[in-house]
Amino acid sequence: MTPFRIGLVVNPVAGLGGRVGLKGSDGVGVQERARALGAVPRAGARASAALTELRARGVEFELLTAGGPMGVDGGRAVHSPTGDVTSAADTVAAVRALRAAGAGLLLFAGGDGTARDVHDALAPDGAEVPVLGIPTGVKMHSAVFAVNPRAAGEVAAAYVRDAGGVRLRRAEVMDRDEAALREGRVTARLHGWLNVPHVPTRVQQRKTGSAVVDPEAVGGLAAELAERVAELSPALSGAPPGRDCPSPDDAVRGRVVAGRAVPRAPSALVLGPGTTTQGIAAALGADVSPTGVSVLAVEGRSASVVAPDATGDELLELARERAVLIALSPIGGQGFLLGRGNQQIGPELIRAVGAERLALVASEAKLAALGGRPLLLDSGDAALDAALSGYRPVLTGRGTCTMYRITT
Structure with missing residues (x-):
């Protein structure tokens, strides 16, 4: 019997600008500035934490992943990025390759920008593929992320063990304009929806706008x-x-x-x-x-x-x-x-x-x-x-x- 296939793609620069106060990591210029300020990538480590929790729960699966910095050890690489510096196009290509290879659940380590790229890779007919984000970015206002990396492993294990018993829900993909954000203006829009395993308390809600404060x-x-x-x-x-x-x-x-x-x-x-x-x-x-x-x-x-x-x-x-x-x-x-x-x-x-x-x-x-x-x-x-x-x-x-x- 063919084991359940889980696909994983890592955005290696997700969250790079957070600790150094850049409010995001979109764009090569921002990423270079973040590194100059001493930023250290953490996406790979958080993806590994999710996989450690998933494996500890004793479910059988085959891990499909992207190569190089967009993947992790222990998986079968079905896609390789085109260069050392990855982009949104690499994420889109990796997600499509994972889907074509038969992944029944797609995990991605990143933030709202990565969620947007995953949505674009699956649109229009592939949006029914279950997706779950391992939170790694700066903002993560979308409702497609687990509350933390370990929770991502818990949810993935529950879905693999009993896919029919874990229902899916349509979750919002939201993304903010980082250029406006750095100017102090908060603007966001609904980019679309992805299907996410619904495990209450382990998958986060989307951010809601604040009412006028008393x-x-x-x-x-x-x-x-x-x-x-x-x-x-x-x-x-x-x-x-x-x-x-x-x-x-x-x-x-x-x-x-x-x-x-x-x-x-x-x-x-x-x-x-x-x-x-x-x-x-x-x-x-x-x-x-x-x-x-x-x-x-x-x-x-x-x-x-x-x-x-x-x-x-x-x-x-x-x-x-x-x-x-x-x-x-x-x-x-x-x-x-x-x-x-x-x-x-x-x-x-x-x-x-x-x-x-x-x-x-x-x-x-x-x-x-x-x-x-x-x-x-x-x-x-x-x-x-x-x-x-x-x-x-x-x-x-x-x-x-x-x-x-x-x-x-």
């Missing part, structure tokens, strides 16, 4: 974060009266954090991307992009921008010099806190700052829109994600919070 709620969040940044100063002591939500430093202010003395340099507020955090910055009098990671110096109820588009290395240097509070807001509709559009805030930074210095912020409406689904982590570090999982307070205003479940 100015009162944002103002309250801004005031709360400003107070918490002020509390990081070793010159201050004691928690403000009437606090209902635990402050990251109520227990350690003025003493030792993560085994080291609290720095004496002025404290800083690091804002992850999003319209909620952009609104918080505006409430403090600062103008930031909704798509980058920004660093603010806060004084009282006002702030100034220290770094408008900080890279991972810049954030690490900042954490060595001063006390830092990191504010993260989940992606609307998806619920991701880490691993989607904010790779600059990586595991090394979180360990340097301390998990107690992560402030999670969201309006009550944004949390309600998740319908009880948990907030998600995909930092690339399984141990850190496990340590951050559980119930944690999410700030919803000044002095108000909701305990909410976080998982991988």
Whole structure:
């Protein structure tokens, strides 16, 4: 009996621009700049992680793949890229070759741009072939991705074991204009649909646009974060009266954090991307992009921008010099806190700052829109994600919070 055939194609440059703050990896120029800034490819490693999980689940299959950097070891290559530098045309050609070779499930490691290329390769008559994305890019707003590489292996195993028992659903392929994104404008369009194995909680939702944020709620969040940044100063002591939500430093202010003395340099507020955090910055009098990671110096109820588009290395240097509070807001509709559009805030930074210095912020409406689904982590570090999982307070205003479940 012929074993089930799984096809795999890797976009080797997917996610290259994330940690270095380039907001995407489309285009040779962007990829060259990312490498010059010290970016390291991670698509192959994340694809291998998915395959490791798939094989650990004991299903029998034959792996078909592309050659060179577009594939992984242990598979039968049915296509070879035309050169050392791969392109969208290589992805399209590889997907078509995998389909022609009889792949019954197509896995791809990449981001939204890769999903668009896969869609184009299968259109119009091949869109019925089941597809699943191994999240490797910067944004991944499409609904065709597993929530993390291990989940991709879980879903693939479930489909191979019992394809008739895992139904397919039409999932949106969304892609943003990266040139506009780098100018601070968020524009996206629906590119089409792909059929994806439907395993709830293991396949992500598509990103939904954020509604207009309540100015009162944002103002309250801004005031709360400003107070918490002020509390990081070793010159201050004691928690403000009437606090209902635990402050990251109520227990350690003025003493030792993560085994080291609290720095004496002025404290800083690091804002992850999003319209909620952009609104918080505006409430403090600062103008930031909704798509980058920004660093603010806060004084009282006002702030100034220290770094408008900080890279991972810049954030690490900042954490060595001063006390830092990191504010993260989940992606609307998806619920991701880490691993989607904010790779600059990586595991090394979180360990340097301390998990107690992560402030999670969201309006009550944004949390309600998740319908009880948990907030998600995909930092690339399984141990850190496990340590951050559980119930944690999410700030919803000044002095108000909701305990909410976080998982991988």
